[in-house]
Amino acid sequence: MPNKFDVVVIGGGPAGYVCAIRAAQLGLKTACIEKWTGDKGKPQLGGTCLNVGCIPSKALLDSSHKFHEAEADFKQHGIEHSGVKLDVPAMIARKNKIVAKLCMGVESLFKANGVTLLHGMGKVLAGKQVELTRNDGSVETFDAENIVIATGSTPVEIPPTPLTDDIIVDSTGALEFQEVPERLGVIGAGVIGLELGSVWARVGSKVTVLEAQDAFLAAADQQVAKEALKIFKKQKLDIRMGARVVGSDVANGEVAVRYTTADSEEEQSVTFDKLIVAVGRRPYTEGLLEPGCGVNLDERGFIFVDEQCRTDVPGVFAIGDVVRGPMLAHKGSEEGVMVAELIKEKTAQVNYDLIPSVIYTHPEVAWVGQTEEEVKASGESYKVGTFPFAAIGRALAANDTDGIVKVIAHEETDRILGVHVVGPSAAEIVQQGVIAMEFGSSTEDLQLTMFAHPTLSEALHEAVLAVDGHAIHMPNRKPRGKK
Numbered sequence: 001m002p003n004k005f006d007v008v009v010i011g012g013g014p015a016g017y018v019c020a021i022r023a024a025q026l027g028l029k030t031a032c033i034e035k036w037t038g039d040k041g042k043p044q045l046g047g048t049c050l051n052v053g054c055i056p057s058k059a060l061l062d063s064s065h066k067f068h069e070a071e072a073d074f075k076q077h078g079i080e081h082s083g084v085k086l087d088v089p090a091m092i093a094r095k096n097k098i099v100a101k102l103c104m105g106v107e108s109l110f111k112a113n114g115v116t117l118l119h120g121m122g123k124v125l126a127g128k129q130v131e132l133t134r135n136d137g138s139v140e141t142f143d144a145e146n147i148v149i150a151t152g153s154t155p156v157e158i159p160p161t162p163l164t165d166d167i168i169v170d171s172t173g174a175l176e177f178q179e180v181p182e183r184l185g186v187i188g189a190g191v192i193g194l195e196l197g198s199v200w201a202r203v204g205s206k207v208t209v210l211e212a213q214d215a216f217l218a219a220a221d222q223q224v225a226k227e228a229l230k231i232f233k234k235q236k237l238d239i240r241m242g243a244r245v246v247g248s249d250v251a252n253g254e255v256a257v258r259y260t261t262a263d264s265e266e267e268q269s270v271t272f273d274k275l276i277v278a279v280g281r282r283p284y285t286e287g288l289l290e291p292g293c294g295v296n297l298d299e300r301g302f303i304f305v306d307e308q309c310r311t312d313v314p315g316v317f318a319i320g321d322v323v324r325g326p327m328l329a330h331k332g333s334e335e336g337v338m339v340a341e342l343i344k345e346k347t348a349q350v351n352y353d354l355i356p357s358v359i360y361t362h363p364e365v366a367w368v369g370q371t372e373e374e375v376k377a378s379g380e381s382y383k384v385g386t387f388p389f390a391a392i393g394r395a396l397a398a399n400d401t402d403g404i405v406k407v408i409a410h411e412e413t414d415r416i417l418g419v420h421v422v423g424p425s426a427a428e429i430v431q432q433g434v435i436a437m438e439f440g441s442s443t444e445d446l447q448l449t450m451f452a453h454p455t456l457s458e459a460l461h462e463a464v465l466a467v468d469g470h471a472i473h474m475p476n477r478k479p480r481g482k483k
């Protein structure tokens, strides 16, 4: 039966493609429908993450970091050069090459695992059928024992700053600038706004970030967020908190953005050559659900699912950005694996308490588990240890000493409740916390673990020692926490 599959996945981003590969590995006859069309009119897998998200943004972050190091840091290492020049089109072309390579890699993985790739728009019909509309308009219907919706998300637009062709752009447009904007505005001091603002600040843009909320990185531990804000300000990122954008005027190749603050009734205005709108993303379900198919949305437009990603229709699942929870590639991928395994083996779960968050600025900001604010609110007794990178030999050797590691543990059980880092390689250090916490480690477990010297990870070791007041490489403060 060529038109019948055990699993049809709609969407080939990190949630959908991982689900399809795992389902095929488990012996399920699997198809993945993807509507994204690449340069040559062929389907392009990888979704937001590979095409216009995680990967291209990191490629540009790495390029811009190298440029900034050459300009600002090489001299301190005794490296003299006669001037560094940036070729923006070459930087963008390198990014595009990486994206193409990874997207093709996913297609090869589909071939290797026997996943059928169907190019076009997928729609969920009643009775576990999926309709495929190809680019040429032809329509075909498939029967599926199981359907997995993984249609992702799309940037939120706001009325005061409607997107234009080349001045007011969203995150996708910000990955395509062909020259460095002299004055760059960013609306939104979230992960995406800070990362894209950093890319262009490092290569010479004067960057102003307008953020409506009063608290910087409200979801992060506030001690770490304050430390991060201090570092970003030192890097000359002009971050204006409590700035509510109310309008914009585009004229003569620039945009004037109007905003209000709590302190003043009067509107303020700031003019940019380019403006990036990075105020969040919303679930993408356009044209996806036939009325009467039985799959429901929640009040915010996400597909309604239970803890194991089941929709209201038995055999129909939804995963990734299109369902509740943080919009992160690794969260979607883990849900993809869980759903494939549920379909085949009936038991699987995702540990939603241990989803790492990372902001890939330099230095990075990363965390897992509970913030101090959350632990305090829970009423549990806890203890805290912090350690600065300024006292870590490897950080000094690399001339990269901004930031701290903070560990929060339960006062009585000693179990680690949260690991929060702003500093070099914060993401990699927090990942060690994720592993420790997944195994239910206490701070004593990590205190008794040997860390290689000299490494940045020693900051984590010292922070867990500091939890009990016996860090070695700094004078210990009285252990802090709530009893």
Ligand SMILES: Cc1cc2nc3c(=O)[nH]c(=O)nc-3n(C[C@H](O)[C@H](O)[C@H](O)COP(=O)(O)OP(=O)(O)OC[C@H]3O[C@@H](n4cnc5c(N)ncnc54)[C@H](O)[C@@H]3O)c2cc1C
Binding pocket: 010, 011, 012, 013, 014, 015, 016, 017, 033, 034, 035, 036, 045, 046, 047, 048, 049, 050, 052, 053, 054, 055, 057, 120, 121, 122, 123, 150, 151, 152, 153, 171, 192, 284, 286, 287, 288, 319, 320, 321, 322, 327, 328, 329, 330, 331, 332, 360
């Ligand atoms: C600039 C930026 C940087 C980011 N950086 C990071 C990061 O560093 N780390 C991280 O974890 N996350 C990051 N993210 C978020 C990450 O990209 C998303 O969380 C992730 O891509 C979600 O995966 P997904 O598979 O759920 O959806 P998506 O990646 O959005 O994929 C959905 C796919 O479904 C397809 N589709 C939609 N509807 C249909 C349909 N009806 N029929 C057929 N196909 C359809 C789309 O074409 C798309 O390819 C970033 C996002 C952006 C924008």
